[in-house]
Amino acid sequence: MARWADLEAAAPEIAGGGRKIIYQHGPGLAYLATVRADDGLRIHPFCPVITGGGIYGLINNSPKRRDLTANGRYAIHSFPLEDRDDEFMLAGIAKRVTDPAEVIAVKKAYDEAGATSGEDEWTFEFSIERALLSVYNPRDSGLPLWPPRYLSWRRR
Amino acid sequence: MTSWGEVAEQAPELADACLRLLRGDGATTAYLATVRNDGGPRVHPVMPVVAAGNLYVFVVTMSWKYQDLLRDGRYALHSSPSIGDAEEFYITGPVRQVAVGETREMVRAACDQQLGAHDFEALFELGVDRVLHTRWANWGTRDAWPHYLKWPGDLSG
Numbered sequence: 226m227a228r229w230a231d232l233e234a235a236a237p238e239i240a241g242g243g244r245k246i247i248y249q250h251g252p253g254l255a256y257l258a259t260v261r262a263d264d265g266l267r268i269h270p271f272c273p274v275i276t277g278g279g280i281y282g283l284i285n286n287s288p289k290r291r292d293l294t295a296n297g298r299y300a301i302h303s304f305p306l307e308d309r310d311d312e313f314m315l316a317g318i319a320k321r322v323t324d325p326a327e328v329i330a331v332k333k334a335y336d337e338a339g340a341t342s343g344e345d346e347w348t349f350e351f352s353i354e355r356a357l358l359s360v361y362n363p364r365d366s367g368l369p370l371w372p373p374r375y376l377s378w379r380r381r
Numbered sequence: 382m383t384s385w386g387e388v389a390e391q392a393p394e395l396a397d398a399c400l401r402l403l404r405g406d407g408a409t410t411a412y413l414a415t416v417r418n419d420g421g422p423r424v425h426p427v428m429p430v431v432a433a434g435n436l437y438v439f440v441v442t443m444s445w446k447y448q449d450l451l452r453d454g455r456y457a458l459h460s461s462p463s464i465g466d467a468e469e470f471y472i473t474g475p476v477r478q479v480a481v482g483e484t485r486e487m488v489r490a491a492c493d494q495q496l497g498a499h500d501f502e503a504l505f506e507l508g509v510d511r512v513l514h515t516r517w518a519n520w521g522t523r524d525a526w527p528h529y530l531k532w533p534g535d536l537s538g
Contacts, residue, residue: 256459258414258422265510266414266422266457268471302424304462305410316421341523 226318226352227380230278236378239358243313246303247273252340255313257282258300259292267292273301273351276334280315280353281322283335283346293319293349301351310361310373317354317380321347355379382475382508386434388532395530398514399470402460405431407492413438414457415449423449429458429507432491436472436509437479439488439502447503450476458507467520474510478503 233240247253253273261267269289274281280301284290293299297320303313322328328348335342358376362368389396403411407430414424425446427438438458440447450456459471479485485504489497496502514530 254462256412256424258424258457260416260420260422264416264420265455265473266416267473268412268414268422268424268457268459270459270462270469298421300414300422300424302412305426310426312426314424316417316423341521341525343523343525 227354228278228350228352229275229280231380232353232356232378236356236376239313239356239376239378242311242358242360242376243303243315243356244275246306246311246313247275248338249304249306252338254304256302256304257289258302259289260296260298261288261292262295270304272335272338272340274331274335274338274340277327277330279331279350281331281335282319282349282351283332283340283342284349285343285346290347294321294347299351308365309363310359310370312357312359312373314357315351315353315355317352319349319351322350353380382477382506383510384434385431385436385472385507385509388509388512389434392512392530392532395512395514395532398468398516398530399460399472399512400431402468402470403429403431405429405436405491407439407496410461412459412461413446414459415446416453416455417445417449418452426461427458428492428496430488430492430496432484432488436507437488438505438507439496440505442501442503450505451478456507467517467525468515470512470514472507472509472512474508476505476507478505 258268297318301315359373361373413427457473512532
């Protein structure tokens with residue numbers, strides 16, 4: 226399984242663009258899609274945190290945490306930008322982090338980014354099987370808005 | 382397949398709350414999750430249209446999400462974020478592809494012809510299995526607490 230650091234090393238433009246979109250509002254923000262026990266889908270916003278070479282989420286006691294615990298399958302999609310339609314998506318498998326030092330380090334980075342916590346979260350790391358960055362011209366640039374430039378990466 | 386219009390008849394307060402966010406004008410973004418061929422999820426933006434009380438999306442036929450919807454037909458749709466606003470909803474259910482004809486023209490009219498001008502824009506009606514609307518009290522604090530509206534009423538998980 227690839228970590229965020231592997232994406233940064235193999236595809237720095239994708240990782241750099243993705244990091245900017247995720248942190249555009251201060252705390253990390255994105256959508257998290259998970260797979261329910263009946264194989265249907267669920268989607269909710271959450272606060273990803275990139276630290277120590279990984280991308281993580283602190284997930285409270287909720288249906289999406291049950292999904293991640295049961296099967297781990299996820300997709301992360303960025304929130305929209307104000308002036309352009311750039312998109313960033315990751316997909317792969319999430320796994321709960323149980324190492325106390327790693328949990329503490331992630332929580333520290335999460336708090337420092339300005340995210341709020343209910344103190345009952347579990348920490349999950351999102352391993353990356355595929356990443357996609359779509360880069361558009363700004364809406365007011367007068368340049369064509371379609372098609373975007375697609376940058377993609379898949380774990381080998 | 383239960384239509385959005387049927388949900389709105391049964392749960393008008395919930396439907397109104399969702400439509401305030403969704404708008405359904407073909408110009409407001411929401412996020413559509415689909416099922417990839419390996420069973421994992423995929424997410425992309427779409428611009429839903431509400432026409433004659435039902436819910437539709439145009440999806441370009443060269444996209445992966447179009448292939449997902451043809452193969453699997455299940456989706457989840459989440460409202461676009463409004464930073465600082467403590468309200469959101471999501472819908473899940475099956476899709477049904479809509480053939481060229483009167484319904485497609487009605488949907489195009491409902492979005493002022495902004496969408497659906499091209500043959501490669503396939504039209505899907507979004508059916509509804511569950512709806513969850515969340516309004517957060519004390520948003521952005523450690524005391525944030527959700528208030529839910531759900532359909533069906535016994536929805537859990």
